[in-house]
Amino acid sequence: MGFTQLYETFGALENPSFWQDVYMKFYKAWFEADRWQQYFKGLATTIQVTVIALLIGVVLGVVVAMIRTAHDQQRLGVHNPLLGIVNLICKIYVTVIRGTPMMVQLLIMGLVIFASNRNKTMIGALSLGINSGAYVAEIIRGGLMSLDPGQMEAGRSLGLGYMDTMRFIVIPQAFKAILPSLGNEFITLLKDTSLISVVGGKEIVYFAQAIITRTYETMYPYLITAVMYLIMVLIFTWLQSKLERRLRQSDRR
Template sequence: MNFSQLYEQFAALENPGFWQEAYMNFYRAWFEGNRWMQYFEGLGVTILVTIIALLIGVVLGVLVAVVRTGHDQQRKGHHNPILALLNMVCKVYVTVIRGTPMMVQLLIMGFVIFKSSRNHSMVGALALGINSGAYVAEIIRGGLMSLDPGQTEAGRSLGLGYLTTMRCIVVPQAFKAILPALGNEFITLLKDTSLISVVAGTEIVYFAQAIVARTYEPMWPYLITAVMYLILVLIFTWLQGILERRLRASDRR
């Protein structure tokens, strides 16, 4: 007996029990009309949006953190006006992004700045990336500022430029310290992809809402969505754990 036959058998009952009714609701939410394909279509968009937003967030975060750290670590009597201007821009960016809700930022990006765009998922990815960049910047800046300034001075004394010193000496050491915080931020970013449905981004929640509108039964579509996000988070956490163990193993050598 396959799933559709079992559904028809339960549907023929005059007074189906709790489990029979639960199965019928699950069947309509997952199997009927091959709706499971819609969930996986949304899953693909969710993963794509997460990757794009992650790349944007990391690039922005590193740039902002390097600028702000470079400004804060200037020697006494040395004042670079260009660096001061860039630092001011970075501080405004971090303050505004961290001080406003993610939902409001998405609405502004989707219905104000890019109101004529039809690629709603990419608009959502851009908004998430810009939001994540502010938090990543503060995480990285905290890691860079926690290191001994002598590390930077040693690199500069060897004739390395500031960016080369940061890339080859400072950032690799700071990365090990900030990895857990970065991992938490990336997990938050993954879960925040569920918000892009407010600007018609076609991720998992978008399709779950569409299925609810057809079946008039919200429990199973949203429960399936929650399980899919949970699996993604568990996979990401597992990969993060592997990376942390490898970094600890490299420290012992």
């Protein structure tokens, strides 16, 4: 007996059992009118938003971390005025972003700054990327500042410039130390994609809410959404653990 036949059989019962009631509600939330396609449409958007926000966050985070680290590691008696101004701008950016709720930032971006723009999904991705950049910057800066200053001095003594020393010596070592923190930030970013529905972003929660308006049943659409997010987080965590193991193995060689 197919899913449709089961649904029709249980629906004809006057007093269905608990499990029959569960099946009917799940059928309406997932199978009826091919609603599962809407969830996967939202899933594709969620992954797209996560990737775009991740790229924005990493680029912003690396740039801000490099500027702030370069400013903090200036030699005694040496002060670059231009670097000081840029560092101040970066500090304001980090302070404002970390000091205000993600929801408020989304509302300002979607309903104030880009109020006339209809592509709310991309506005959500931009907002998430800007928010993530501040946290990534502090994670990377913490990793860079935790290394022995002798690493930088050794690179400069070999004739490498500041950028080459950071690229070939400092950053590879810092990356191993900050990988768990970066992984946690990226998982948070993935889950925060659910917030873009407040400005009209069409991800999983958006379609779940649309299904709720048709079925008048809130539990199962939200439960399905939660399970889909959980599966994505588990996959990302598994990939992160594999990368960490590979990095540990390379250290032993």
